[in-house]
Structures are given as structure tokens and as C-alpha cells.
Amino acid sequence: MLGKLMKHEWKGMLAPLVIMACLISVITVFTYTVIMNINTELDEIIENFSATVSAMTFLLYYAGIVGCVIGITLVIAVRFYRTCYTDQGYLTHTLPVSAKQLLIAKTVTAVLSYLIIILLVYVSVYVTLSAFFMRTFDEDWNFLIDAFVSLLRDSLGLHAYPLYIIYWGCCCIISLICSVIGLMGAISLGQLYTKHRIAGAVIAYLVIRFVKRFFTQIIILGGYQIFYLSSGTRNFTGRHGSETWNDVMFSANFSIQVTLFIAMLISIAIAVGLIFASYHMMTKRLNLE
Numbered sequence: 001m002l003g004k005l006m007k008h009e010w011k012g013m014l015a016p017l018v019i020m021a022c023l024i025s026v027i028t029v030f031t032y033t034v035i036m037n038i039n040t041e042l043d044e045i046i047e048n049f050s051a052t053v054s055a056m057t058f059l060l061y062y063a064g065i066v067g068c069v070i071g072i073t074l075v076i077a078v079r080f081y082r083t084c085y086t087d088q089g090y091l092t093h094t095l096p097v098s099a100k101q102l103l104i105a106k107t108v109t110a111v112l113s114y115l116i117i118i119l120l121v122y123v124s125v126y127v128t129l130s131a132f133f134m135r136t137f138d139e140d141w142n143f144l145i146d147a148f149v150s151l152l153r154d155s156l157g158l159h160a161y162p163l164y165i166i167y168w169g170c171c172c173i174i175s176l177i178c179s180v181i182g183l184m185g186a187i188s189l190g191q192l193y194t195k196h197r198i199a200g201a202v203i204a205y206l207v208i209r210f211v212k213r214f215f216t217q218i219i220i221l222g223g224y225q226i227f228y229l230s231s232g233t234r235n236f237t238g239r240h241g242s243e244t245w246n247d248v249m250f251s252a253n254f255s256i257q258v259t260l261f262i263a264m265l266i267s268i269a270i271a272v273g274l275i276f277a278s279y280h281m282m283t284k285r286l287n288l289e
Contacts, residue, residue, distance in 0.1 A: 009105050016113075024065070080183075100279065118176070181271040
């Protein structure tokens with residue numbers, strides 16, 4: 001039954017996903033076309049016009065990308081609210097599935113939908129930046145990308161520890177899952193305010209964000225201390241150039257990894273608590289509109 005439930009959830013998310021994917025594709029192609037066809041080596045009037053068109057195009061591109069990310073968030077939130085806590089919930093909760101299965105289906109579908117949009121955004125940004133570098137630096141843009149990748153590897157230690165790629169990927173996925181669970185948990189907690197459920201959900205979401213941000217700031221401060229202590233234990237006397245740089249990057253990388261790991265643990269702990277809150281609301285405190 002869980003498979004059928006997830007299939008039904010996918011059908012509900014398919015239309016918004018297709019619309020947003022098409023929107024991202026259209027604005028990417030449009031921005032790419034504008035960048036590749038702008039010619040600033042003409043007279044002053046056309047040059048000013050080209051600069052204006054370029055600025056407006058980038059603003060439109062930015063608004064479209066941000067709108068799609070916010071849009072998929074709103075779609076997930078609205079669908080979860082309507083199918084679980086409004087009059088549609090009467091049908092949802094009469095299905096031969098448990099609240100646990102319902103939460104699993106909705107969480108998995110929401111995470112995958114969000115992941116699809118994020119990947120499309122990354123591809124779009126890569127295509128757009130590639131076009132910009134090609135027009136700005138002609139054939140030298142590959143050198144810039146190689147330099148950036150090399151700097152990223154040195155900063156994260158990827159040249160020495162390839163597993164960091166998997167580690168960072170897992171952290172991104174875990175963060176995405178925790179964000180979706182946090183969104184659903186806020187909507188569930190908002191049902192405690194029977195007369196102002198939407199306002200209650202918004203307040204709960206802001207409180208959750210504040211708690212996460214509070215602990216994140218504490219962790220960041222702790223990361224600075226770890227970096228200070230780690231670098232302070234190293235002797236830089238008589239060392240120059242790449243040796244000093246490698247030691248500094250090692251200390252920075254170590255502090256980042258510890259900070260990120262602790263932040264993930266806190267996010268997971270909050271997400272687990274919100275899962276139980278959603279489950280409790282669906283089983284013990286369910287009060288449909």
C-alpha cells in the first residue's frame with residue numbers, strides 16, 4: 001500500500017514539477033541566448049542598451065530561479081496541509097495506511113521533488129556561468145574553472161581525501177531531508193492553534209528556524225575556537241609558502257568538518273523531534289477543518 005500511496009503523491013507533484021522545470025529551462029535558454037548575442041563593441045548607444053538588457057536579463061533570471069525554489073517549497077507545504085489537515089484529510093486518513101506510512105510517503109516524495117528542482121538549478125547556473133565566462137574571457141574561461149576547482153580541492157582536502165565528496169554530498173542530502181521534515185513539522189505544530197492554523201504554522205516554522213540558527217551560530221563560534229586551537233598547536237617558524245598554506249588549510253578544513261558534523265547532528269535531532277510531533281498530531285491530536 002505504501003507504493004500506491006507514493007505513486008499517488010507523485011501524481012499530485014508531477015504538474016508543479018513539470019511547470020517549474022519548464023520555467024527553469026526557458027529562463028536558462030533565454031539568458032544563455034542573450035549573453036551569447038550581446039555585443040558591447042559597438043557605438044555608445046548600443047553599448048548602453050546592451051548593458052541594460054544584460055542587467056534586466058540577470059534580474060529576470062535570478063527572480064525565476066529563486067521563484068522556482070520558493071515555489072516548490074510552497075507546493076510541498078500546501079499539499080501536505082491540504083491532504084492531511086483540511087477537508088481532504090478525511091479521505092487521506094480513511095485510507096488503509098498508517099500515519100507512519102503516510103509521513104514516509106510524503107517525506108520521500110517531497111525530498112525527491114525538492115532535489116530535482118535543486119539539481120536543475122545547479123545545471124542552469126553552470127550553463128549560465130559558462131556562457132558568461134566564454135563571452136568575458138573568451139577561451140581562457142577553462143583556466144578559471146580549473147583554478148576554481150583546484151582551490152576548492154585544496155580548501156576541502158579533496159585531493160587527499162576523496163571520500164569528502166561523498167561526505168559533503170551526504171551532508172547536503174541530510175540537510176535537505178531535515179528541511180522538508182522541518183517544514184512538515186511546523187505545519188503539524190500549527191494545528192495546535194485551531195482558530196489560526198496557518199498563522200500558527202508560520203510561527204512554528206519561524207521558531208524552528210530561529211532555534212536552528214541559534215545553535216548554528218554557537219557551533220560556528222566553536223568552529224573558530226577549534227581552528228584557533230588547531231592552528232595554534234602548529235609551529236610556523238621557518239616555514240614559508242605552500243607549507244604554511246597547507247597547514248592553515250588543514251586546520252581550517254578540520255574545524256569545518258567538525259562544525260558541519262555537529263550541525264548535522266543537531267539538525268537530525270530537531271528533525272526526529274518534529275517527526276514525532278507530526279506523528280502525534282496525526283494520531284492523537286488530529287482535528288480536521
